[in-house]
Amino acid sequence: MERDKKLIIYDIVFLIASLYFSFLLKFDFKIPAEYMIIIKLSVIPVVVITLIFNKFFKLYNSIWKYASIEELMSIIYSISISNIIFVIYSYVINYKFLEKTPYYRFPFSVHIIFWILSVIALGGIRFNYRVKEESKEEKTGKKHDKKLLIIGAGDASAMLIKEIKRHKDLTYDVVGLIDDDESKKGKLINGIKVIGGREHINRVCNQKGVEEIILAMPSADLRIKREIINICKNTKCKLKTLPGIYQIIDGKINISKLRDVNIEDLLGRDEVKLNNENINKYIKDKTILVTGGGGSIGSELCRQIARFNPKKLLILDIYENNVYDVQMELNYNHPELNKEVIIASIRDKKRMNKIFDKYKPDVVFHAAAHKHVPLMEENPSEAIKNNIIGTYNILKCCDEFKVKKFVQISTDKAVNPTNIMGATKRFCEIMVQAFDKASETEYVAVRFGNVLGSNGSVIPLFKKQIAHGGPVTVTHPEINRFFMTIPEAAQLVIQAGAIAKGGEIFVLDMGQPVKIVDLARDLITLSGYKPDVDIKIEYTGLRPGEKLYEELLMNEVALTSTEHDKIFVDKPIGEDMGFIEESIEQFSNVAYMDKESIVKLVEEKVPTYKRKK
Numbered sequence: 001m002e003r004d005k006k007l008i009i010y011d012i013v014f015l016i017a018s019l020y021f022s023f024l025l026k027f028d029f030k031i032p033a034e035y036m037i038i039i040k041l042s043v044i045p046v047v048v049i050t051l052i053f054n055k056f057f058k059l060y061n062s063i064w065k066y067a068s069i070e071e072l073m074s075i076i077y078s079i080s081i082s083n084i085i086f087v088i089y090s091y092v093i094n095y096k097f098l099e100k101t102p103y104y105r106f107p108f109s110v111h112i113i114f115w116i117l118s119v120i121a122l123g124g125i126r127f128n129y130r131v132k133e134e135s136k137e138e139k140t141g142k143k144h145d146k147k148l149l150i151i152g153a154g155d156a157s158a159m160l161i162k163e164i165k166r167h168k169d170l171t172y173d174v175v176g177l178i179d180d181d182e183s184k185k186g187k188l189i190n191g192i193k194v195i196g197g198r199e200h201i202n203r204v205c206n207q208k209g210v211e212e213i214i215l216a217m218p219s220a221d222l223r224i225k226r227e228i229i230n231i232c233k234n235t236k237c238k239l240k241t242l243p244g245i246y247q248i249i250d251g252k253i254n255i256s257k258l259r260d261v262n263i264e265d266l267l268g269r270d271e272v273k274l275n276n277e278n279i280n281k282y283i284k285d286k287t288i289l290v291t292g293g294g295g296s297i298g299s300e301l302c303r304q305i306a307r308f309n310p311k312k313l314l315i316l317d318i319y320e321n322n323v324y325d326v327q328m329e330l331n332y333n334h335p336e337l338n339k340e341v342i343i344a345s346i347r348d349k350k351r352m353n354k355i356f357d358k359y360k361p362d363v364v365f366h367a368a369a370h371k372h373v374p375l376m377e378e379n380p381s382e383a384i385k386n387n388i389i390g391t392y393n394i395l396k397c398c399d400e401f402k403v404k405k406f407v408q409i410s411t412d413k414a415v416n417p418t419n420i421m422g423a424t425k426r427f428c429e430i431m432v433q434a435f436d437k438a439s440e441t442e443y444v445a446v447r448f449g450n451v452l453g454s455n456g457s458v459i460p461l462f463k464k465q466i467a468h469g470g471p472v473t474v475t476h477p478e479i480n481r482f483f484m485t486i487p488e489a490a491q492l493v494i495q496a497g498a499i500a501k502g503g504e505i506f507v508l509d510m511g512q513p514v515k516i517v518d519l520a521r522d523l524i525t526l527s528g529y530k531p532d533v534d535i536k537i538e539y540t541g542l543r544p545g546e547k548l549y550e551e552l553l554m555n556e557v558a559l560t561s562t563e564h565d566k567i568f569v570d571k572p573i574g575e576d577m578g579f580i581e582e583s584i585e586q587f588s589n590v591a592y593m594d595k596e597s598i599v600k601l602v603e604e605k606v607p608t609y610k611r612k613k
Helices: 003-027 031-058 069-097 108-140 157-168 197-208 224-234 245-249 263-267 276-283 296-308 320-333 349-361 373-377 380-400 418-437 458-468 484-500 517-525 578-586 595-605
Strands: 149-151 173-178 192-196 213-216 238-241 289-290 313-319 340-341 363-366 404-412 442-448 451-453 471-472 481-484 505-508 538-539 567-570
Touching: 003 108, 031 069, 031 289, 069 108, 108 595, 149 157, 149 197, 149 289, 149 471, 157 173, 173 197, 173 313, 192 197, 197 224, 213 224, 224 238, 224 349, 224 517, 276 380, 276 484, 289 296, 289 349, 296 320, 296 363, 296 484, 313 320, 313 349, 320 340, 340 481, 349 380, 363 380, 363 484, 373 380, 373 418, 380 404, 380 418, 380 578, 380 595, 404 418, 404 484, 418 442, 418 505, 418 578, 418 595, 471 517, 484 505, 578 595
Parallel strands: 149 173, 149 213, 173 192, 213 238, 289 313, 289 363, 313 340, 363 404, 404 442, 442 505, 451 481, 471 538
Antiparallel strands: 505 567
C-alpha cells in the first residue's frame, strides 16, 4: 500500500514535468507567455485523467518486480487514452476560456512529445523497481555454484532463464545456450549467449566446467531428443529436462518441476497413433472391466480408457493400496468418469460370477497376474492358481455373461518358455484361443516385452541401487530384453482390442532389444555418475528360468501385419475345450502337489515349455 501511494506521487510529479518539458522542447526552451495560461489550466485535468486510467489499467496493482511486456502495454494504453482525452480537453478550454485571448491552442506536436515523455517517465519508474529488486538479489543473493548449459534457445529456455535469475533457490550460473538453428548463433536470450549447435556441447562442457545440462526443447521430436541426450551422456554432466511449455503456460506444471532425464527419454519411441474411431466403437458408452487395475499396465489401461468416455469403468484388484491410488488419480483427472473400484480375487469364481452378473461388462481387459520370474520359480503352485485358474475363471465368466470382447495381457516370456511364469502365460494364450472357438465372445491375447518402469522391473531396482551408491547388479553381460513405455503398451493393447476379430495373438512391435548392462550404464550416467568408477556394475549369473534373449513370436514366418503398423498377429495354435477343461481339473490340484510334479504337469500341458536345468 505504501509503495502504491509513492507510485501515485511519482506519477503526478513526472506527468507535470512531462507536460512542462513538452512545451520546452516544442519552443526550444523558451515558452511564450501566452501558452503558460494553457499549461496552468491543463495541469490538474491531465493528471486526474491519467491517474484514473492508470487505475483502470491496474498500474497500481502490479508487482513491478515481475514487470514484463504486458505491464508496458498497460502503461501505453493508459497514456494513449489519457492523451486522446487531453486533445479533446485542449479544444474545450480554448473555446470556453480563451476566446477573449489571441487564438492559441495546444500545438499537435506537444501532444506527441507529451505522450512519449509520459510513457518513458511512468514506464521508467516501474521498471526501475524491477532493476533494483534484481540487483538486490544479486548482492544479497545467490551462490552460483553450479555451471549450467541449456539445450534449446526458444520460449522454454527464455522462461527457464528468467526463473533461474529470479529464484534464489535455483543456484545456477548459466554458461550458454545450445541450438542447431544457425540464425540464432551469437544472439542473446535474456542476456545469455547462444553458443552454437549440438557439436559444441562437449567442448563447452569441458571448457566451462559444466555440471548440469537442462534440455529445454519441449517441441522437439523424440528422435532429436534421443540424439542430443546420447551426446550429453558423454559429458558426465547431470541431465534434466523441462516440461512442455504449453503445460507451464496453462499452469498445469510449475517450473520447479524440472526433472531428471530418465531412461524413458532415452529409449522412448515416437507417440503411438491411435485409430480413435475404431476404439470409440467398442469403448465409448460401454461398461469396461480391468482386472489387475492397480498394477502398472492395468492402471495405465484405466487412464487411457477414461479418455474414451466409457459408460462405466470397473477397476478390479486384490491389492487395495495400489488401486486406491488409481482411484484418487482418476477422481482428480477425470471427475466426470463413472467408475467403481472392486476388491476381489480372480481365483474366487463365485465372487467373479456375482461381479459379472451385477455389472454385465461389455469388454474385459485382463491384466491381473503374477509376473516375477524368480518368485514364480520358487512358488509354481501360486503361479498356476493365479495365472491359469484365475484367468480360466474370467474367461468362463465372459462366456457365461455374454461379454462382447476379452483382451488378455500376455508376455514375450510365453514364447518358448523356460520358466513357470512364462509357461502359465503361454497356457493362458492356449485357453484364449480355445474359448474363442467355443464362445460368442471375441477372445484375444496381446503379447509384448518388458515395460519401462513397471512395478518390479529392472529400472526401479537399478535406481534404488544407484541411490545407495551401488553396486548395480546385472545377471549376465549379454542378457538383453525388449522394452516399451507403459503408456505405449497400454495404448497398443486398446488398439489391438479394436482390431480383434477373435482368436488372435497380437504381437506388439517392440523395436530393437536392449542389453541390460547398457541400460545400467545409461542409468548410472544419467544420474551424474561414471559407470565402474563411481558406481560399480556386478554380474550375478542368470537366475532360475531366466533366458539370455527373449522372443516375441512362436514362429516368425507366421507373423502377419494388421491395419496398425506396430501390431502384428501370430498364427493361432489352438486346442479344444475338452483339453482345457481336463487341464484345469488337473491344475486345480496343484496345492497338494510337490514342486517337481507341478513342473512335470506344466511340461505336459505346454509343449513349448523347456525348463532350464
